[in-house]
Amino acid sequence: MTNYAANAMLATKISFMNEVALRCDELGVDVENVLRGIGSDARIGSAFIYPGCGYGGSCFPKDVRSMINMAGQAGLQDIIFEAVERRNQRQQLVLVDKVVAQFGSDLSGKTFALWGLAFKPGTDDIRGAPAITIARHLCDRGASVVACDPQAINMSKQALQGLNVQYTEDPYQATEKADALIVVTEWRQFKQPDFRRLSGQLQSKTIFDGRNLYKPERCVDCGLNYIGIGRSSVAIN
Numbered sequence: 178m179t180n181y182a183a184n185a186m187l188a189t190k191i192s193f194m195n196e197v198a199l200r201c202d203e204l205g206v207d208v209e210n211v212l213r214g215i216g217s218d219a220r221i222g223s224a225f226i227y228p229g230c231g232y233g234g235s236c237f238p239k240d241v242r243s244m245i246n247m248a249g250q251a252g253l254q255d256i257i258f259e260a261v262e263r264r265n266q267r268q269q270l271v272l273v274d275k276v277v278a279q280f281g282s283d284l285s286g287k288t289f290a291l292w293g294l295a296f297k298p299g300t301d302d303i304r305g306a307p308a309i310t311i312a313r314h315l316c317d318r319g320a321s322v323v324a325c326d327p328q329a330i331n332m333s334k335q336a337l338q339g340l341n342v343q344y345t346e347d348p349y350q351a352t353e354k355a356d357a358l359i360v361v362t363e364w365r366q367f368k369q370p371d372f373r374r375l376s377g378q379l380q381s382k383t384i385f386d387g388r389n390l391y392k393p394e395r396c397v398d399c400g401l402n403y404i405g406i407g408r409s410s411v412a413i414n
Contacts, residue, residue, distance in 0.1 A: 181247075184240035185258055190225040191232050192264040195271075198228035198407025208407030209389065228406045230361060230387035231268035233296030233305030238265075269307040272359055272387050273314045275404050279383060280356070285319030290355040290379075292348055293362020294326035294333040301328040307387070308361040309336050316340040325351040327364060349374060357383040363390055372399035 194212065201208040208228055216223035232238070241258050248255035280287055296306035303309055306329075312322050322342045324333065330344045345351050348367065352358050352375055360367060368390055376382050376399050383402040384391065393411040396403040403411070 181240045181243050184236050185244045185261070187225045188232055188237040188241050188265070189257065189261050191229075191237075192261040192268070194226045194228045195231070195268045195406070196264055199271075201407035202409045205410040206407075207410045211407075228389065229268075230272050230307040230311070230406065231265045233307055234302060235304050238262075238305045241265075269310040270314060271406065272307075272311055272361070272385050275385055276315065276357070276359070277318070279381070279404070283319060284315060287319075287356045288321040288323060288354065289315055290348075290351040290358045291322050291324040292326075292351065292358065292360045292367045293364055294324055295329035295362050298362055298364045299328075301332050303329050303332045303336055306362075309333065311359065311361060311387075312337055312342055313340065316342065323351040323355060326362065327366065349378065352378045354378065354380065356380045357385060359385045359387065360390060361387045363388045372396055372401060376400040 197211060198208045200206070201211060212226050212228070215221050216226055241262050244258045245255050245262065248258070276284070276289070291308060291312060294303055294306060294308045296302055296304065308324070312324065315322055320341070324330070324342055324344050325346065325348050326333065327346060330346070334344065348370065355378070357379055358375060372395060375384065379401070381402070382400055383404065384396060386403065386405040389405045389408060391403065393403040393405065393408060
């Protein structure tokens with residue numbers, strides 16, 4: 178129970194902040210200011226409060242589901258953990274929603290560079306990975322995807338078999354002639370890209386930052402459109 182509760186608590190913090198980020202997008206508030214504010218409160222802390230495109234892996238989804246199942250077996254009504262799970266499932270589609278808002282629902286003829294396939298950096302694990310969900314939905318809408326990941330390509334080829342997805346370990350090969358870049362996994366090699374090179378490569382000059390890795394002002398200065406999570410107030414160009 179202690180292990181389940183610990184992982185469910187961390188998953189809850191992530192889903193909570195993702196819910197806050199949705200409000201920020203609609204109300205024109207920069208979520209980065211919000212997280213700095215609440216993170217400075219010692220009762221809350223700064224761990225696991227960074228918004229993004231959802232959590233994955235084996236532990237968080239499994240243990241949240243275990244808490245839900247235990248409630249059902251005990252005849253209890255689960256309120257919190259079902260909401261955590263629903264928010265995470267929906268959060269994995271937030272970047273797809275932002276792409277559709279930018280390019281329309283029919284993505285035929287569009288190509289998207291996808292940086293990151295693993296559910297987190299430092300692993301080839303794609304279980305519950307948001308990038309896999311995003312790639313599937315983009316392809317379902319007619320798009321082509323060129324995916325880049327240092328470790329998870331082989332695992333992803335199995336999961337995305339039959340879809341219009343190509344793979345490379347070179348981030349700039351992925352972005353060459355792509356319509357836009359979608360950043361999903363915060364690998365070290367993705368954190369400080371050559372923004373001017375990206376501006377010259379991307380047809381729409383747009384970055385969808387699923388982990389809020391970049392400073393919007395820096396992207397704009399290099400001629401890029403920046404779209405993050407909970408950052409509509411600074412997504413300008």
